[in-house]
Amino acid sequence: MHLTLDGISHHYGGMPVLSGIELSIPAGEIVCIVGPSGCGKSTLLRLIGGLERPDEGAVLEHGGAPADSLNPLTYIFQDFALLPWRTVAGNISLVLEDHGLGKTDRDAIIDDVLARTKLSDFKTALPRQLSGGMKQRVAIARALAVRPAVLLMDEPLSALDSQTRELLMDDLVGLWSKTPFTAVYVTHNLEEAVRLGHRIVVLSRRPGKIRDVVEIDMPLAERPGRAAALSEARERLWSLIRDEAAAADMELVDA
Numbered sequence: 108m109h110l111t112l113d114g115i116s117h118h119y120g121g122m123p124v125l126s127g128i129e130l131s132i133p134a135g136e137i138v139c140i141v142g143p144s145g146c147g148k149s150t151l152l153r154l155i156g157g158l159e160r161p162d163e164g165a166v167l168e169h170g171g172a173p174a175d176s177l178n179p180l181t182y183i184f185q186d187f188a189l190l191p192w193r194t195v196a197g198n199i200s201l202v203l204e205d206h207g208l209g210k211t212d213r214d215a216i217i218d219d220v221l222a223r224t225k226l227s228d229f230k231t232a233l234p235r236q237l238s239g240g241m242k243q244r245v246a247i248a249r250a251l252a253v254r255p256a257v258l259l260m261d262e263p264l265s266a267l268d269s270q271t272r273e274l275l276m277d278d279l280v281g282l283w284s285k286t287p288f289t290a291v292y293v294t295h296n297l298e299e300a301v302r303l304g305h306r307i308v309v310l311s312r313r314p315g316k317i318r319d320v321v322e323i324d325m326p327l328a329e330r331p332g333r334a335a336a337l338s339e340a341r342e343r344l345w346s347l348i349r350d351e352a353a354a355a356d357m358e359l360v361d362a
């Protein structure tokens with residue numbers, strides 16, 4: 108399934124938050140969204156996921172979700188959102204319940220996603236026994252379990268330390284390289300954007316408009332060894348954001 112954002116604008120109260128967003132999200136690509144604080148990145152993700160309806164414009168879905176998708180648009184949040192009293196397997200099982208799957212099918216899906224996220228040995232652990240990185244792996248496993256057509260990721264690595272972030276980025280690249288998925292990935296972090304994004308959408312200050320779309324034509328798996336080329340892309344992104352980020356920062360201080 109691929110998505111088109113067709114002229115999306117949105118307000119909260121009298122405040123315009125997003126204006127005239129036109130964007131294509133191709134199947135099998137990771138589209139990163141960056142921009143200054145408060146420019147409407149998370150709002151855009153909620154509109155894409157259908158959690159809110161845009162005041163103007165529409166999110167168009169093309170091609171339909173795969174027949175076995177239990178939740179075509181699936182979120183991964185910064186704070187993991189795990190139930191503390193359920194084990195790793197129990198947290199994943201939760202999203203498979205109420206879909207009419209038998210226990211054997213559920214167990215097979217759980218075992219598969221645990222293996223893909225290197226969590227098989229932690230099946231019976233509780234969230235409090237896991238590091239932040241492991242908790243986010245569980246959240247990724249849970250998202251994969253419902254076979255989403257599009258993954259919607261809102262700052263998924265920003266609660267993690269930089270080493271764990273590196274490891275999780277490698278994991279995401281490994282998962283994508285084995286089975287390419289479609290994702291919209293909101294981040295403040297330009298390193299993440301240039302490591303994970305096939306295209307990077309730069310939003311302006313609020314009301315967020317598309318300022319530029321930077322395409323990075325380098326296979327994800329090759330990126331760790333190509334620091335110089337990536338740093339060029341990162342500099343280009345920063346030059347697009349820098350002045351507006353400073354202005355947005357002042358706006359928050361003055362508020």
Ligand SMILES: Nc1ncnc2c1ncn2[C@@H]1O[C@H](COP(=O)(O)OP(=O)(O)OP(=O)(O)O)[C@@H](O)[C@H]1O
Nearest residue numbers: 119124142143144145146147148149150151295313
């Ligand atoms: N439900 C809401 N009701 C009212 N205002 C909201 C709501 N959600 C977000 N806002 C406001 O809309 C603007 C955009 O918020 P949003 O969280 O989408 O921006 P963002 O780019 O993701 O921000 P950040 O980079 O700080 O995470 C902000 O001014 C925010 O305070």
